[in-house]
Amino acid sequence: MPTILYAVPALGLLALLYTWLRAGWVARQDAGDAHMQTIAGYIADGAIAFLKAEYKVLALFALIASVFLGYLGFTGEKSSPVIIIAFLIGAVFSATAGFIGMKIATKANVRTAQAARTSLSQALSVSFSGGSVMGMGVAGLAVLGLGALFIVFYQLFVVRLHGTASGVEMEKALEVLTGFSLGAESIALFARVGGGIYTKAADVGADLVGKVEAGIPEDDPRNPATIADNVGDNVGDVAGMGADLFGSYVATILATMVLGREVHLGSPDQFGGLSPILLPMAVAGLGIIASLVGILLVRVKEGGNVQAALNFGNYASVIVSAVFSYFLIKWLLPAGDITVRGFTFDANHVFYAVLVGLSVGTLMSIITEYYTAMGKRPVLSIVQQSSTGHATTVIGGLAVGMESTVLPILVLAAGIVLSYEAAGLYGVAIAAAGMMATTAMQLAIDAFGPIADNAGGIAEMSELPKEVRERTDILDAVGNTTAATGKGFAIASAALTSLALFAAFMGTAHIDAIDISNARVLAGLFVGAMIPFIFSALAISAVGRAAMAMVQEVRRQFREIPGIMEGTGRPEYEKCVAISTQAAIREMVLPGAIALLTPIAVGFLFGPEVLGGTLAGVTVSGVLMAMFQSNAGGAWDNAKKSFEKGVMVDGKMQFKGSDAHKASVTGDTVGDPFKDTSGPSMNILIKLMSIVSLVIAPHIARVGDARSVAPVHLPQSLELSQPRVRFAQFTPAAEAVLRTVLHQGH
Numbered sequence: 001m002p003t004i005l006y007a008v009p010a011l012g013l014l015a016l017l018y019t020w021l022r023a024g025w026v027a028r029q030d031a032g033d034a035h036m037q038t039i040a041g042y043i044a045d046g047a048i049a050f051l052k053a054e055y056k057v058l059a060l061f062a063l064i065a066s067v068f069l070g071y072l073g074f075t076g077e078k079s080s081p082v083i084i085i086a087f088l089i090g091a092v093f094s095a096t097a098g099f100i101g102m103k104i105a106t107k108a109n110v111r112t113a114q115a116a117r118t119s120l121s122q123a124l125s126v127s128f129s130g131g132s133v134m135g136m137g138v139a140g141l142a143v144l145g146l147g148a149l150f151i152v153f154y155q156l157f158v159v160r161l162h163g164t165a166s167g168v169e170m171e172k173a174l175e176v177l178t179g180f181s182l183g184a185e186s187i188a189l190f191a192r193v194g195g196g197i198y199t200k201a202a203d204v205g206a207d208l209v210g211k212v213e214a215g216i217p218e219d220d221p222r223n224p225a226t227i228a229d230n231v232g233d234n235v236g237d238v239a240g241m242g243a244d245l246f247g248s249y250v251a252t253i254l255a256t257m258v259l260g261r262e263v264h265l266g267s268p269d270q271f272g273g274l275s276p277i278l279l280p281m282a283v284a285g286l287g288i289i290a291s292l293v294g295i296l297l298v299r300v301k302e303g304g305n306v307q308a309a310l311n312f313g314n315y316a317s318v319i320v321s322a323v324f325s326y327f328l329i330k331w332l333l334p335a336g337d338i339t340v341r342g343f344t345f346d347a348n349h350v351f352y353a354v355l356v357g358l359s360v361g362t363l364m365s366i367i368t369e370y371y372t373a374m375g376k377r378p379v380l381s382i383v384q385q386s387s388t389g390h391a392t393t394v395i396g397g398l399a400v401g402m403e404s405t406v407l408p409i410l411v412l413a414a415g416i417v418l419s420y421e422a423a424g425l426y427g428v429a430i431a432a433a434g435m436m437a438t439t440a441m442q443l444a445i446d447a448f449g450p451i452a453d454n455a456g457g458i459a460e461m462s463e464l465p466k467e468v469r470e471r472t473d474i475l476d477a478v479g480n481t482t483a484a485t486g487k488g489f490a491i492a493s494a495a496l497t498s499l500a501l502f503a504a505f506m507g508t509a510h511i512d513a514i515d516i517s518n519a520r521v522l523a524g525l526f527v528g529a530m531i532p533f534i535f536s537a538l539a540i541s542a543v544g545r546a547a548m549a550m551v552q553e554v555r556r557q558f559r560e561i562p563g564i565m566e567g568t569g570r571p572e573y574e575k576c577v578a579i580s581t582q583a584a585i586r587e588m589v590l591p592g593a594i595a596l597l598t599p600i601a602v603g604f605l606f607g608p609e610v611l612g613g614t615l616a617g618v619t620v621s622g623v624l625m626a627m628f629q630s631n632a633g634g635a636w637d638n639a640k641k642s643f644e645k646g647v648m649v650d651g652k653m654q655f656k657g658s659d660a661h662k663a664s665v666t667g668d669t670v671g672d673p674f675k676d677t678s679g680p681s682m683n684i685l686i687k688l689m690s691i692v693s694l695v696i697a698p699h700i701a702r703v704g705d706a707r708s709v710a711p712v713h714l715p716q717s718l719e720l721s722q723p724r725v726r727f728a729q730f731t732p733a734a735e736a737v738l739r740t741v742l743h744q745g746h
Contacts, residue, residue, distance in 0.1 A: 004271065004278060004332075005154070008147030011285035015140025015440065018292065023104050023133045029126055032114035036462045039221075040110035043454065046231035046577040047102050051239065053585050054194050055095060058187055061592075062091050065186065069179060072699055079698060080172065082156070083179035086149055090183025090250065093141045097246040098191050098239035101134035101447055105238045109230075109454030113464065116455065116471040119302050123471050124309070127451040128444065132295045135443035138242050139288050142249045142439075145180060147281055150257075153177055170277075174258050175508070178695050181247070181254045185688040188240075188247035189595055192684050193539060194588035195240035196677030198580045199232025200543045203672050205550025205576070211665055214558065214565070215657075219457035222564050224557040224571035225550055228580045230457045233450040236676055237483060241446055241490070244684055245439055248493045249284065251687050252436045255500035256280035256429035258694070259340065262507055263426055266337035275332045276426065280433040282328055283321075283354065287437025290321035294441045306478045310445050314365075317441040318358050325354045325434060341507075343424030350430055353422040357431030357496065360415035361438070361489055364408055368488030371404040372634030373481045374642050378404070382639040386663040387649045393667035397639070401632025401674075405624050408488070412495050412623070425503040432496035439493075446486030449479025477641060484634035487680055491626045494683035498619045501690035505615065508697035509608035514616060520606055521613035528617025531598060532625045535685055538591045539678035546583030553579055595685050599692045603700040611693055611700065619686050626682035633675020636667040 031037050066084045073081035108130025116123035150173075157173040206225035210216050219226055260276030269275040294317025300309040333347040371378045378400045385396035419431035452475035459469045506512075516522050553576055563569030603611040643661035646653050654660045 004282065005147070005151050008278075008281045008285045009144045009151070011288050012140045012142070012144030012147060015136045015288045016144065019100065019133050019137040019140060022129055022136070023107075026104060026108050026111060026126065026129050026133065029111040030114045031110050032462070036110050036113060036458055039227075039458050039461050040106065042227045042573055043109065043230045043234070044106035046227060047106055047234045047239075049577065050198060050231065050235050050581045050584070051099060051102065053581055054190065057585055057589075058091070058095065058190055061186070061190070062088060062183070069695070072696065075699070079175050080157070082153070083176045083695075086153075086176055086179030087183040089145060089149065090180035091187045092183075093145045094184040094187035094191075094243050094246050097138045097141050098187075098243040100137040101242040102234045102239040104130045104133040105234045105447065105451050105454070108451045110458050112451055112455035112475070113458040113462070113468065113472060116459065116468045117464065120306070120471045120474060121300055121302055121304075123452075123455070123475060124298075124300050124306055127455065127475060128295075128298055128310075128448045130451045131446070131448035132440075132444040134238065134242055134447040135291065135295070135440040136288070138246045138443055139249065139284070139291065139440035142184075142246055142253075143281070143284050143288065146177070146250060146253055147285070149177055149180055150281070170261050171508075174254075174261060175695075175698060177257070178254060178691065181250045182691050182695055184243075184250045185247040185684060185691050186592075186596065188243035189681065189684040189688050190588050190592050191243040192240040192681050193591050193677070194584040195232070195236035196539065196673070196681060197542045197546055197587050198584035199229070199236030200672045200677050201546030201550050201583055202228035202232045202576065202580045203676075204543065204547035204669050205554055207665060207669055208547075208551055209554040209558070212662060213555075217460060219460035221461040222567060222571065224554050224564075224573060225576045226457065226461065227573035228550070228576040230454050231577060232580065233453050237450040238447050240680070241486065242443065244490055244680065245443055245493070247684060247687060248490065248497050249436050249439045251501060251691055252429070252432045252493065252497045253280045253284050255497065255504045255694075256426070256433045258504035259426050259429045259500065259507070262340050264339045265334055266339070267334045269332070269334045271332070275334070276338075279329065279332050279350075280430060282332065283325055283430070283433050283437050286324040286328060287321050288440055290317045290324055291438050291440035291444070293317060293320050294438070295444055306474060307481065310448075310478070310482060314438075314441055314445060315362070317438045318362055321434070321437045322355060322358055325437070326351050329354070338423075340424050340426045345423040345427070349422040350427065353419040353427035353431045354434035356415050356419045356422065356427075357434035358437075360411055360431070360496070361435035361492055363411045364488045364492040365485040367404075367407045367411065368485045368631060368634075369481055371400060371631045372484035372638055374477065374638045374645075379635050379638045379642065382635055382667065383642050383647055383660075383664070384649060386639065386643070386660040386667065387654070390663045390666040393636075393639070393663045394670055397632045397636040397667050397671060400635045401628040404631035404635075405627045408492070408627055409624070412492065415496070416499065428496065429500035429503065432493065432500050435496060436493055442486060442489050445482045449476070449483040449486075452476045452479040477645075480634070480638055480641065484630065484675070487630040487634070487675070488627075490680065490683050491623060491630065494626070494687055495619070495623045498615075498686045498690050501687065501694055502612070502615055502619065505608075505690065505694045505697050506612060508694060509612075509700060511608050511612055514609060514612040516613065518609065520610045524602060524606065524610040524613030525617040527602070528614035528619075529621040531594065531618045531689075532622040532682055532685060535591050535594055535681065536625060536629065536678040538587075538594075539681055540673045542583065542587030543673035543677050546580065546587065549579050549583065550576060591681070595688045596692060599689050600696060603693060603696050608697065608700050615690055615693055618689055622682045622686040626679050629674040629679030629682070633671030633673075633679060636664070636671030637675065640664040640668040
């Protein structure tokens with residue numbers, strides 16, 4: 001077995017070692033006074049309570065899914081019951097990735113608030129360290145899990161049966177490994193949807209009653225929903241995002257490995273033909289080192305630009321990853337022609353595809369930042385429209401969201417074409433793998449935002465000095481932008497990952513093309529395009545129902561508990577936490593069922609071609625919906641924050657509490673479920689449907705073959721002089737061939 005196989009999980013262990021050491025450093029930082037620690041304890045307890053309730057439901061789902069996978073494993077020639085083990089490990093690792101992020105975030109938030117008493121630099125160091133624990137933990141678990149399981153399955157199905165890298169044994173090994181990705185994406189969907197419903201129910205309830213009706217600050221301790229709101233930042237933006245990118249990371253690597261099995265090398269490599277399969281795992285492994293370099297370079301001086309510091313670290317990790325990828329590709333892939341599905345290229349073109357992927361990820365982040373950042377034209381246009389009321393604020397945000405799909409789609413389209421021109425479908429897949437290589441860095445930047453947001457809330461509730469809140473507000477403002485850019489990166493990764501999975505599905509299901517002139521395929525295309533809309537409707541409606549219950553509870557507490565507004569009465573925070581938890585657990589089931597059951601129903605009832613049309617529809621529609629909702633919500637959010645800092649509207653400064661600010665709060669409230677619930681969930685929806693389709697592909701391929709080629713019953717003797725030959729017994733294709741043979745007299 002090639003030694004490099006062991007290097008991949010070793011790099012995963014290195015990332016987990018960093019995670020453990022850095023988490024210990026964060027835990028040793030000063031957690032502030034007893035009042036601060038009490039508030040932080042409420043947040044941590046609420047987050048743990050939610051995850052426990054969520055994981056109980058997910059354990060039941062995992063049990064049911066394991067039974068189904070076991071049936072497929074026992075009945076399929078190209079699968080194995082071992083897929084159950086891969087599925088469960090993927091599910092556990094995905095849940096663990098989210099748990100690690102949530103656990104460190106609830107430790108880092110109060111320590112960031114305390115560090116902000118000293119300096120902005122120290123506050124950034126603590127909050128970003130917490131984010132880096134999340135990022136490296138996710139990357140480490142993904143690389144360790146995939147690398148270790150591949151070694152086991154390679155030994156079990158290939159070495160033991162004396163197979164080859166391109167043989168049936170390797171196909172079986174990768175099919176079983178697909179279970180790991182299915183487990184990861186399944187947990188990610190429920191974590192994202194459930195976490196999003198939780199956080200936005202609390203956020204909307206806190207805003208509508210606290211800010212608008214009672215006129216108190218967002219994180220005022222008198223607001224009964226404020227603890228639930230801060231808990232939501234962790235379970236939605238940290239645990240949910242971590243599980244999301246963990247799933248993308250794994251799915252991208254796996255899809256590239258599946259396509260790598262189809263690659264034919266013009267000259268032998270040093271790894272027995274395994275190079276195209278090993279390459280995506282190796283790129284991800286070295287991406288951990290590149291991300292670590294970027295993380296160590298993030299520094300800011302007092303009064304410095306936090307966004308610039310984060311960007312510097314991010315760009316450094318991208319450049320280092322590109323350099324590593326060049327030497328890795330040159331070492332792994334042999335010189336000479338490489339072919340996949342009739343497309344010929346060489347090792348240099350594989351590197352070009354990686355560069356395309358890195359460029360697409362970077363450009364998507366830049367474009368998303370433009371459409372959602374304070375001070376830029378899109379957000380300022382919403383600010384101006386807020387001066388004329390609530391309706392125009394909503395209209396302005398919708399327009400910005402729709403406009404924001406144009407440039408990203410053009411970038412994605414160019415990336416798809418360029419990566420395909422470089423190395424065919426393998427190029428598209430390796431471009432996605434290249435983009436995901438710096439996932440650890442991307443997550444570190446993204447998770448830093450909720451930590452800073454929580455730190456500001458703790459500073460407000462603990463009544464810390466004004467300069468402390470000013471420093472946390474600086475971090476929080478940057479965190480809002482990094483959260484939006486993180487969502488842009490996640491959308492781009494989901495789009496390229498889904499294309500790679502789609503290509504892998506077509507190969508496994510033995511489909512050469514998707515013919516949309518076929519009525520059933522066209523119907524599948526429309527059904528697929530509809531799914532993101534009904535999925536979004538369910539998610540947004542769930543937030544609305546949960547928010548109504550939250551509003552009623554907050555109003556009840558203001559009405560019935562004496563002394564809340566005077567600060568002498570203690571709000572019943574735990575009841576608001578319970579409302580969000582119960583609503584999230586209850587409402588996440590139906591959207592998740594749609595994502596899981598649709599490809600199974602379509603595939604087994606109508607065959608792989610129709611399922612391919614459905615996947616095409618859900619991918620295109622889902623990517624557009626994700627961009628529209630995430631960017632509109634981000635723009636509304638920062639329009640509101642512009643008023644909190646003070647902004648020029650119609651020639652005069654407008655501040656918090658003005659009519660224009662109240663209109664912007666309405667826009668932000670509308671945008672909350674867009675950007676934190678339904679929008680981000682689109683990424684997992686399209687990936688999960690593709691993964692499920694890939695898992696069932698070997699089984700529905702037989703269904704498709706049976707329906708496209710009917711049984712042929714040849715007569716015992718066939719003479720040219722017998723015009724009684726019944727051509728109706730043959731398929732149209734067979735009949736045409738037979739007529740030609742008869743006509744030519746053979």
